[in-house]
Amino acid sequence: MNKQINIIYISLSGNTKAFIGKLMQYFAAQGVTVNALNVKEFPEFTKLKKPFVTFLPTFLKGGNGVDNGYTEILTTILGDYLAYENNYRHCYGIIGSGNRNFNKQFALTAKQYASRFGFPMIAEFELRGTKNDVSRIAQKITAQQEIFEKQKQE
Numbered sequence: 001m002n003k004q005i006n007i008i009y010i011s012l013s014g015n016t017k018a019f020i021g022k023l024m025q026y027f028a029a030q031g032v033t034v035n036a037l038n039v040k041e042f043p044e045f046t047k048l049k050k051p052f053v054t055f056l057p058t059f060l061k062g063g064n065g066v067d068n069g070y071t072e073i074l075t076t077i078l079g080d081y082l083a084y085e086n087n088y089r090h091c092y093g094i095i096g097s098g099n100r101n102f103n104k105q106f107a108l109t110a111k112q113y114a115s116r117f118g119f120p121m122i123a124e125f126e127l128r129g130t131k132n133d134v135s136r137i138a139q140k141i142t143a144q145q146e147i148f149e150k151q152k153q154e
């Protein structure tokens with residue numbers, strides 16, 4: 001079993017950061033190390049070499065996500081980082097978050113990234129997530145990482 005999880009994420013108002021903190025504790029209890037980088041705090045781009053998972057909260061410009069309101073605001077630096085030096089090729093999946101009050105726009109940007117970059121949308125959660133979300137998403141990450149590693153060996 002792989003004992004390291006790398007996370008590239010963005011958190012503007014701290015919800016995603018808080019969720020990742022809980023996830024790190026969960027993994028630590030299983031002896032798994034997590035390296036997590038918030039591109040908001042470390043905006044210098046580097047070429048990434050190790051597999052990672054991405055977390056992206058949703059910030060859209062108005063609209064309803066059906067007829068309009070698809071335009072990402074504030075988080076575009078994460079997309080730029082993924083595009084930089086083809087970093088996205090090492091990304092084995094994305095987890096979207098947001099607020100369900102936004103209905104069709106809930107977690108929409110992560111879905112857009114999945115189709116733009118061609119990696120799978122692994123899961124979604126609301127705001128800071130629940131305890132259940134932590135274990136559910138931890139399991140999904142581990143499973144997706146294993147699939148990615150196997151595909152690389154083929």
Ligand SMILES: Cc1cc2nc3c(=O)[nH]c(=O)nc-3n(C[C@H](O)[C@H](O)[C@H](O)COP(=O)(O)O)c2cc1C
Binds near residue numbers: 012016057100
């Ligand atoms: C200006 C603004 C626009 C937002 N737009 C959406 C949206 O379109 N869809 C959604 O699911 N959540 C939306 N949210 C909610 C955030 O995605 C949610 O609060 C998220 O947990 C923020 O993550 P962060 O605290 O890690 O930055 C919006 C929040 C703000 C402040």
